[in-house]
Amino acid sequence: MHLQLDGNGPLHAQLTRALKAAMRSGLVAGSRLPATRQLARELGMSRNTVMAAYEQLRAEGFIEGRVGSGSYIAASLPRARPPAQPVEGSIAPQSAFARRMRECHQGFGGVVAEGVLHAFQCGEPMTNPMLTTVWARELSRAAQYTAPGYAPIRGLPALREATCDYLARRRGVHARPEDVLIVAGTQQAIALIADVLVDPGDLVAIEEPHYPAIRKVLQSHGARMHTTTVDHEGLVCAALPEGGAKLVCVTPSHQFPTGAVMSLQRRMELLDYASRHDAWIFEDDYDGEFRYDGKPLAALRSLDDHNRVIYVGTFSKAVSPTIRLGYLIMPPQLQRDFTSAKWMSDFSSPGVEQAALAQFIDNGGFERHLRRSAQVLKERRRVLIDGLRACGRGRLLIEDSRAGMHFVVWFPGRSDAEVATLVEHARRARLGLYSIAPLYLRPCGRAGLVMGYGGMSVAEIEQALVLFERCLDEIFPVSAKPLPRRPAQRPTRRSRHGRSRASSGSR
């Protein structure tokens, strides 16, 4: 019998109250109570205490004794009505923040649909059993020597130093350990950026299309969003708000989701815009470590002479989103505010995971893992692109970005509604497809899919392609609607690998 004692007053009185509550809420009238000896043993109290409680309940008419056959709950005892269970979201928002959150965040999209066999889901981590083994070893080692207190607010010095070394080697970013703030992924980084920089009504420029999770955090802080076109050179700086924005959010190394790499010219224009308008730039370098054609381009932060760029990287793609670790390189003039915001949010990120990661970077395991992963991802990408080319037969255009774990496939001449039908049809065939439409704040006039392949093996990609082709044939039969001519399209380029590359124009 589960009884909750309230800790107030003598034990027999506590037991009396607990038994009354149990009888009211759940026990059936007329049913037998446990024998006093048994209940005393279960609760670890004396039998006299239990007998005193039963005596009191009998005196108040809650229980009836039948000589020789124990104590029974009174047949006449009215049962309390269980309290009504509030319906989710049935209350008006209790704060302006909650109201804004409800307005901008209707659902947790992008989750793998139930019952799906394969899903081309973006954001899925790369499956790698070897990493699991190595990570388990690093964690258990770190658990043994990590101090049990709270980690420092900005992060463990060892991880901040390892991050600086890594960024200098791989991303051309030169930062000091004191510039680094270890955060719970990009998602916490943008929340802290919003805390430190954004007041309700402030204008924030984001790329269109973009990663909605970031936009929603900004909107829930009351930011006004200015969507800015991207083309094959990344963000179109001429389309930024003329009067200046407080903050510009960009993914220059690998535009999300189109994959465009921001040209040097545009990078310089953006930095110039920031210094002319006193704007801040949030550089989201979410998967800059995976490039398949040569050296990754240095980060935008490496060109920033005026300390306007807030550079953010994450270990979600390179290791796993489950560790919830990333870093924010703070401009010196904002360090105090960012450190306070982090303290307000969660004091600090978990120490054991930080120590394990620092060790993983220092002993070279991390970069070895990145090199191997890049090979694996390159092969997965090749198989997917070849498969899509083979089954597309003029129905789709691949926006073949040469980095990360996803790319975009456009369906020229098709509408969002038609692509939604394809997605729904695929779901019924147990294939997860993801429309690009939710990554736009405003309708864009082009329909497409974001194809994530990081979490699928080559064999899974091949099986998924069979399902994909079947769905494509059923929903967009080859003869039903030929590809319209697109005069605005740039000429097709031949890549080093002999594959053609289609790029989008300005949207």
Ligand SMILES: Cc1ncc(COP(=O)(O)O)c(C=O)c1O
């Ligand atoms: C554009 C972009 N930024 C950041 C992230 C990673 O977020 P986090 O570090 O919070 O896991 C993702 C994940 O898919 C992303 O697509």
